Amino acid sequence: MARVLIIGAGGVGGVVAHKCAQVPEVFGHITLASRTLARCEAIRDQIARPIEVAQVDADQPGPVAGLIRKVKADLVIHVALPYQDLAIMDACLDAGVHYLDTANYEPPHEARFSYEHQWPYHERFAKAGLTGILGSGFDPGVTNVFCAYAQKHYFDEIHTVDILDANAGDHGHPFATNFNPEINIREVTAKGRYWEDGAWRETDPLSVKATFDFPEIGPKDMYLLYHEELESLVRHIRGLRRIRFWMTFSQNYLTHLKVLENVGMTRIDPVRFEGRDIVPLQFLKALLPDPASLGPRTRGKTNIGCIFRGTKDGQERSVYIYNVCDHEACYREVRSQAISYTTGVPAMIGGLLIADGTYREPGVWNLEQLDPDPFMDRLNRHGLPWVVTEDIPALPD
Numbered sequence: 001m002a003r004v005l006i007i008g009a010g011g012v013g014g015v016v017a018h019k020c021a022q023v024p025e026v027f028g029h030i031t032l033a034s035r036t037l038a039r040c041e042a043i044r045d046q047i048a049r050p051i052e053v054a055q056v057d058a059d060q061p062g063p064v065a066g067l068i069r070k071v072k073a074d075l076v077i078h079v080a081l082p083y084q085d086l087a088i089m090d091a092c093l094d095a096g097v098h099y100l101d102t103a104n105y106e107p108p109h110e111a112r113f114s115y116e117h118q119w120p121y122h123e124r125f126a127k128a129g130l131t132g133i134l135g136s137g138f139d140p141g142v143t144n145v146f147c148a149y150a151q152k153h154y155f156d157e158i159h160t161v162d163i164l165d166a167n168a169g170d171h172g173h174p175f176a177t178n179f180n181p182e183i184n185i186r187e188v189t190a191k192g193r194y195w196e197d198g199a200w201r202e203t204d205p206l207s208v209k210a211t212f213d214f215p216e217i218g219p220k221d222m223y224l225l226y227h228e229e230l231e232s233l234v235r236h237i238r239g240l241r242r243i244r245f246w247m248t249f250s251q252n253y254l255t256h257l258k259v260l261e262n263v264g265m266t267r268i269d270p271v272r273f274e275g276r277d278i279v280p281l282q283f284l285k286a287l288l289p290d291p292a293s294l295g296p297r298t299r300g301k302t303n304i305g306c307i308f309r310g311t312k313d314g315q316e317r318s319v320y321i322y323n324v325c326d327h328e329a330c331y332r333e334v335r336s337q338a339i340s341y342t343t344g345v346p347a348m349i350g351g352l353l354i355a356d357g358t359y360r361e362p363g364v365w366n367l368e369q370l371d372p373d374p375f376m377d378r379l380n381r382h383g384l385p386w387v388v389t390e391d392i393p394a395l396p397d
């Protein structure tokens with residue numbers, strides 16, 4: 001049985017703690033640590049099984065390595081913020097434990113995320129005999145596993161991939177983000193980017209729009225975005241000619257975002273205000289609803305999946321793999337809305353597959369580099385069942 005240290009007690013951390021607690025045969029001991037101890041205690045008090053809590057500043061490798069040793073963890077599931085990725089990877093190397101996260105490193109003062117900071121850890125993890133799994137949420141995460149599964153079972157060559165992320169949830173607030181507002185707004189206001197014929201193509205933020213008829217949700221407007229799994233998938237999918245990522249947004253969300261952007265509230269550079277420096281986006285985060293508080297208010301469903309086109313045995317083929325998740329059902333199970341749930345469940349599954357020895361290849365990996373079958377099996381067993389269909393609604397060319 002493994003001893004797991006979960007770092008980050010936000011919306012996702014709460015789900016990971018609940019879901020690890022549901023698998024006592026693998027996670028024999030659980031510690032939940034975060035910057036604010038009270039948030040860990042609030043989650044601990046929701047869970048019937050005893051779990052340990054601790055305060056830690058994960059920006060520093062030293063205290064994290066100290067905590068890993070103190071609680072004798074075998075594995076860290078990092079669901080704090082992307083800014084802490086490198087410090088926690090360093091701490092895992094120092095203390096000699098396995099590592100998993102859900103979002104790639106992003107320098108705090110530059111809205112540009114990339115695996116270029118974490119892939120260089122591969123040699124050091126490999127040499128230490130440790131496994132590091134990058135991006136084990138839903139997207140990245142399950143979308144990478146869907147790609148590996150399609151490649152393994154349905155295609156000789158995948159020519160195009162479209163990743164479609166729809167949230168038809170309604171939380172009743174005029175404006176709120178479903179996960180950390182700072183990370184979410186930095187992602188959405190960045191330039192769009194997709195990959196075609198061996199080159200990246202850039203688009204203005206939210207300038208490419210299409211409508212798609214999502215199963216169990218209905219037609220929604222979706223926008224082309226750059227998303228982090230594209231960076232690894234272009235390296236690992238055979239025969240790929242184009243890959244794009246789409247996310248749905250309501251007109252209301254976009255109008256609020258535009259106004260906030262126009263008045264400078266999404267800026268990430270410090271602004272002098274009444275004798276001190278403040279970062280407008282961080283101040284905005286303090287004003288917006290905490291994503292962890294949206295659970296009891298959110299109704300509706302998410303649908304996230306991938307559409308593949310390619311060839312099998314010389315024949316053209318199209319396949320769509322997706323999951324539908326119900327916000328209210330998630331809240332009933334783990335006191336969280338579906339965005340935190342769809343991230344936290346795959347984080348627990350990735351951790352479980354390291355803990356039980358299924359994923360133990362030394363080194364640092366993206367999920368499409370590992371066998372997708374055990375992960376797909378666990379998705380069905382732990383609350384995120386998936387559908388494979390060749391009956392696919394129309395998609396723009």
Ligand SMILES: NC(=O)c1ccc[n+]([C@@H]2O[C@H](COP(=O)([O-])OP(=O)(O)OC[C@H]3O[C@@H](n4cnc5c(N)ncnc54)[C@H](OP(=O)(O)O)[C@@H]3O)[C@@H](O)[C@H]2O)c1
Nearest residue numbers: 008009010011012035036058080103137138139140179180
């Ligand atoms: N791959 C995916 O599909 C996907 C989807 C959604 C989110 N994510 C990722 O999941 C992660 C968590 O998201 P979330 O919505 O749960 O965010 P959140 O609600 O803001 O929670 C983040 C937690 O991390 C803690 N934290 C921040 N800085 C810390 C530090 N220096 N040391 C220790 N703890 C620290 C925060 O502590 P305080 O409570 O003190 O602020 C907070 O409890 C993010 O990295 C996000 O990008 C991935």
